[in-house]
Amino acid sequence: MPVAGRRRGSPDTRGEILDAARREFSVRGFDGTSMRAVAREADVDPALVHxxxxxxxDLFLAAMELPFDPRAMLPPVLRGPRDGTGERLLRAVLGLWDDPDLRPRLLTVLRSALASDDTAHLLRDGLLRLVIEQIATLPGVVDPQRRGALVGSQVIGLIIARHVLGLEPLASMTAHELAAVTGPTLDRYLYGDDLR
Amino acid sequence: MPVAGRRRGSPDTRGEILDAARREFSVRGFDGTSMRAVAREADVDPALVHxxxxxxxDLFLAAMELPFDPRAMLPPVLRGPRDGTGERLLRAVLGLWDDPDLRPRLLTVLRSALASDDTAHLLRDGLLRLVIEQIATLPGVVDPQRRGALVGSQVIGLIIARHVLGLEPLASMTAHELAAVTGPTLDRYLYGDDLR
Structure with missing residues (x-):
């Protein structure tokens, strides 16, 4: 009984769910996709998706094959003294991109996300939202959506300058050097009184 | 004598030169392309390209159909009091992108530039270099390549957050509001003593 067998979870059921999720996310966007619809598309019981x-x-991060989870990565980085939060955040993010095993996958996700409005909005709603939610947990951050978006703009710009454009000297500086120079920008975006 | 006629400049000679330039730039990059090679590719006399x-x-900006020339646009923006240079620069750049007649063309150039290393490096060598050269003319800017690259990273990040990702509230703020909030970042990148 292959159908019943698959419903209980055949070796490639997880892969079939991910294929279905990629199709649903790409057609309906993040907000328009539900676990139930992915189950239907994959022809499995919704309980199996769960x-x-x-x-x-979780489903989104796995479907995009993102090699990190901002919900696990950011809390230890964001904890600690308020001064230097930006530098710690940039060290962590730029460090991911400096990993030669991860960079090709990150570049593929970034390039596909920038290629059309649909994929860009998928990155925004599926991934950037998780980052901004983490920033919203920081004590003393007023208006986290705006401040998180400003942080995102500088981080994305640095990644593109460094890894897509190859703009010197940003491309050759170490992650620590670049984080030291641009960290204060993020500290101001997060906590600056002049932004209120 | 169609060949001789074309060499003197037929109605579409300029367009044929631009087609040839696009092919040369895309295959050989900015640095590898010469006016002479474009003339040869277009089958016209080099004097006609000049x-x-x-x-x-000039040939690059026309071939990319860029609706602005940083060599003309930036000098009046960069002149003026040192404080506020970043805000004036951002108002000008974000203002271009807010023009509904220009935005589609700018988006096409940006998306194509980010799509591959070759096109990204073309944007860097053909366009960003001109911006950094303008920044290098500012009095008191030490190490303009580094400072210009940092400025570029924040400007590109804002454009992507606002016009590609549609990240709120950056997408809905006016250009003036966004320039006021992020201008100090650019002032520090241009002139900050803590960057030396």
């Missing part, structure tokens, strides 16, 4: 993925965020 | 375009920078 067995493999604890929620839509 | 008749239509005063130099390779």
């Amino acid at each position: 067995h493999y993925f604890s929620g839509k965020d | 008749h239509y375009f005063s130099g390779k920078d």
Whole structure:
């Protein structure tokens, strides 16, 4: 009984769910996609989708094959003294991109996300939202959506300058050097009184 | 004598030179392309290329159909009090992008530039270099390549957040509001003593 067998979870059920999720996300966007619709598209029981993925965020990160989870990566980085938060955040993000095993995958996601409005909005709603939600947990950050978006603009700009454009000297500086120079920008975006 | 006629400049000679320039730039990059090679590719006399375009920078801007020339746009913006340079620069750049007649063309150039290393490097060598050269003319800017690259990273990040990702509230703020909030970042990148 292949159908019943698949419903219980055949070896490639997880992969079939991810294929279905990629199709749903790309057609309906992040907000328009549900775990139930992915189950229907994959022809599996919804409980099976929940067995493999604890929620839509998990499903999205796995479907995009993102090699990091901002919900796990950011809290330890954002903890610590308020001064220097930007530098710590940039060291972590630029450090990911400096990993030769991760960079090709990150570049593929970034390039596909920038290629059309649909994929760009998918990155925004599926990934950047998770980053901004983490920033919203920081004590003393007023208006986290605006401040998180400003942080995102500088981080994305640095990644593109460094890894897509190859703009010198940003492309050759170490992650630590670049984080030291641009960290104060992020500290101001997060906490600056002149932004209120 | 169609060949001789074309050499003197037929109605579409300029367009044929631009087609040839696009092919040369895309295959050989900015640095690898010469006016002479474009003339050869277009099958016209090199003097004719120089008749239509005063130099390779002109030819590049026309071939990319860029609706602005940083060599004309930036000097009046960069002149004026040192404080506020970043805000004036951002108002000008974001203002271009807010023009509904220009935005589609700018988006096409940006998206194509980010799509591959070759096109990204073309944007860097053909366009960003002109911007950094203008910044290098500012009195008191030490190490203009580094400072210009940092400025570029924030400007590109804002454009992508606002016009590609549609990241709120950056997408809905006016150009003046956004320039006021992020201008101090650019002032520090241009003139900050803590960057030396």
